[in-house]
Amino acid sequence: GQQVMQIPQYQHVQEGEDFTTYCNSSTTLSNIQWYKQRPGGHPVFLIQLVKSGEVKKQKRLTFQFGEAKKNSSLHITATQTTDVGTYFCAGPRGSNDYKLSFGAGTTVTVRA
Amino acid sequence: NAGVTQTPKFQVLKTGQSMTLQCAQDMNHNSMYWYRQDPGMGLRLIYYSASEGTTDKGEVPNGYNVSRLNKREFSLRLESAAPSQTSVYFCASSERDRGLGETQYFGPGTRLLVL
Numbered sequence: 636g637q638q639v640m641q642i643p644q645y646q647h648v649q650e651g652e653d654f655t656t657y658c659n660s661s662t663t664l665s666n667i668q669w670y671k672q673r674p675g676g677h678p679v680f681l682i683q684l685v686k687s688g689e690v691k692k693q694k695r696l697t698f699q700f701g702e703a704k705k706n707s708s709l710h711i712t713a714t715q716t717t718d719v720g721t722y723f724c725a726g727p728r729g730s731n732d733y734k735l736s737f738g739a740g741t742t743v744t745v746r747a
Numbered sequence: 748n749a750g751v752t753q754t755p756k757f758q759v760l761k762t763g764q765s766m767t768l769q770c771a772q773d774m775n776h777n778s779m780y781w782y783r784q785d786p787g788m789g790l791r792l793i794y795y796s797a798s799e800g801t802t803d804k805g806e807v808p809n810g811y812n813v814s815r816l817n818k819r820e821f822s823l824r825l826e827s828a829a830p831s832q833t834s835v836y837f838c839a840s841s842e843r844d845r846g847l848g849e850t851q852y853f854g855p856g857t858r859l860l861v862l
Contacts, residue, residue, distance in 0.1 A: 644787065666848040677837055677853040678790070685848075723789060726848075733849050734780075734805075739789040 639726055641738035648714045649746050656741040658707040658724035665727055667700055667707045668735065673720040681722075716745050748773050751854035753838050759860045760828045768823040768857050770838030778841045778849065779821040780805075781813060783834040784856075790837065796821055828861045835859070 640659045648654050658667065666685045670678040682691055684700035684707060691698045695718075697710040711718055721742045725735040751772045760766060772779065777798045782790040792805030794813040802813050810832060812824045821840075825832060836857045841849035 668848055668850065670851075677856050678851075680850050680852070683848055683850065725851075733778075733843060734792065734795060735849070735851060737790040739787060 639724060639736050639738040641724060641741055643741060644739060646741055646743045647746065648743060650714060650716065652714055653710065653712045654714060655708055655710045656722055658738055660705045660726055663704045665730070668725045669698060669709055670723045670725065671720050672723065672740070678723060714745055716747060719743055719745050750774065751838055751840055751852050753854035753857050755857060756855065757858045759862065761862050762829060764828050765824065765826050766828065768836055769820070770822065770854055771820045772840040772852070773819065774840060774842070774852065775818070776840035776842045777818070778843070779815065780839045780851065781821070781823045782837045782839065783807065784837060785834050793823065830861045833859060833861045
């Protein structure tokens with residue numbers, strides 16, 4: 636089955652700065668999902684991307700699905716303390732396997 | 748709607764003790780999952796259930812058993828706990844969207860410490 640890799644593992648950001656976290660798959664994905672987990676909390680679904688080259692925005696968060704559908708990115712502008720947490724990407728384990736394979740996550744901390 | 752609920756929230760066990768983690772969802776979802784989360788390793792699938800009456804192994808099933816009691820409930824049992832099973836356990840449920848992936852809804856987690 637496919638594996639999903641995320642980089643960086645940790646991201647320390649100054650409040651107000653932008654940053655990007657990346658997700659790469661070993662195989663082509665039919666879709667990719669992003670989840671956010673606040674410290675001490677549980678993963679919460681943010682968004683799903685399905686189409687090649689798709690870009691979706693949620694306020695200061697911009698999600699992109701690569702043209703080859705093997706990578707994705709999450710860009711956060713003007714980082715706020717509310718952005719603290721771990722961001723996971725996840726994709727189906729196989730073409731006929733709907734179960735998700737999660738990346739190891741990018742843990743974001745913010746310096747005020 | 749409560750979504751996905753899990754009990755207990757915290758548990759301390761001694762090596763060799765057994766326990767059952769409970770999970771219930773009120774969203775009428777067919778699929779349910781048990782994950783464990785360890786630092787730097789993301790979410791690893793222990794067992795899943797595609798529908799009532801069926802269960803299958805995930806990536807890390809050793810030392811665990813599951814029961815899909817009905818459509819709502821999916822329990823995880825540790826028969827003889829080991830320190831390596833110290834982790835945070837999440838239950839999740841999902842319903843497939845035609846043409847799309849399955850969005851998963853997670854419970855609040857059970858934090859387990861095995862001494």
